[in-house]
Amino acid sequence: MLRILLLSLGTLIIILSCVWGGMALWFQLPWPLPWRVGLIAVWVGAALGMLWLAWTGTVWPGLAGYALMFALLMLWWGSLEPSHERQWADDLARITQGDIRGQQATLHNVRNFHWRSEDDYDVRWETRSYDLGSLRSVDLITSQWGMPGIAHILVSFGFDDGKFITFTVEIRRERNESFSAIGGFFKQFELNVLASDERDAVRVRTNVRGEQAHLYRVEMPEQAMRDLFVAYVEEANRLSAQPRFYHTVTANCTIIVYNMMEQIVDGLPMDARLLLSAYLPSYVKDVGGLADEPLETLRARGDFTERARRAGDDENFSRIIRRGVPGWESIR
Known part of the structure; x- marks a missing residue:
């Protein structure tokens, strides 16, 4: 026996x-x-x-x-090692890098594509500067493409002058390569931390790829906002210096952000919703990061998909998608 x-x-x-x-x-x-x-x-x-x-x-x-x-x-x-030397898709060809001196942040390789379709776009990479002393908001954006329980996570930072910069942790796709959750377990993709103009980062998902997007204003002290911004820049700089593989569970668009936030906010619990990323707003609300309204209300009022599609390439895109969102009542 x-x-x-x-x-x-x-x-x-x-x-x-x-x-x-x-x-x-x-x-x-x-x-x-x-x-x-x-x-x-x-x-x-x-x-x-x-x-x-x-x-x-x-x-x-x-x-x-x-x-x-x-x-x-x-x-x-x-023996399989991550690399920066591959034939990358145009929109992931670069990794954002940043310099922070005091309150001044300068970001290099900020993506600002003008999208007409998935295959028709104007390539624009820019250098931008931001005064962290005028940082006033952090928004969590979720974008769902049909996989149950899974959403892509973007974090958008807003400044006094009405400008927004959006950070996203992406798989770094090669040309003619598409996302595979299973492939993400087997070193198929490298990681990319990318800063984009918000109109680029959001429109490519809602208006070009047909995804469903929601925006939630996160309640954070201003110092924590600045710390999170700096954490994104430092993570991007590390990736730029040393490539790293994406992993569907341990190194994805939510876990990387959780690891950054864990250094800023003490006692953040691990939770299954960090893996089932479509439920991340529920987690953020439970740890006190969202407005004191029912989650269903925040989700319904934060659904900006149709507003984004109607706005198109409007220069007031960021204001338009925030109309009616809790915490952004002053936006008209």
Whole structure:
């Protein structure tokens, strides 16, 4: 019975690790489809062969043979390093960098594309300066594209002069590459921290990609707002100096922001809503970061999707999308 129990446990481990290894090969081998499928078939066949040996009486050679196979796979896996040198999509070709001296922040590689469609746009990268002493607001923006429970998270900073700059943590797509939540477990993408003109960052999602967006004004002390802005700049600078892989669970658009906020606000709890990012506003409300109104009201009044689509490229875009949003009652 003990032998059968150990063999059953070993079989489960081999099956799970074999599936993981097959997916790692699928997402990382730069080969044509037939070659990838062929090697994965060899990998699975060899694993099944080791299992057959183990169950037919040659237990330790079978298990040791698979352990050697998996060790070689992990050596290959460990050799995969993130890089800045790839053929990037135009809108992710650069990483924002920043210099902060006292209250003055200068951002380089701020994206300000003019979007007509997903494939038709004007490429504009700019350098912009901001006085952190005039920083007055932080807004959480969620953008949903149809995956249940999942939203992309953007954070927008507003200043006394009515200007807004939006930070977003993105997968850094290569040309002709699209997002894959599963691929995000297998080193398919690098990370990018990007500052964009708000009209660019929002319109590409609501007006071009057809996503559903909501805006929530976050209640934060002014010093915490400045600390969060600086944290974004420092994170972007780190990524610019040292590339890092995106990970669907441990390094995504919410966890990166949570890690920054954890350094600013003591005692922020971990929560499943940090992974199910469409529910992040509920988490922010529970930790005291949103207005004292029912979440359903904040969500309904914060839905600016149709306002964004009607506004188009209006120069007052940021004011238009905030009309009626709790905390922005002064906007007309």
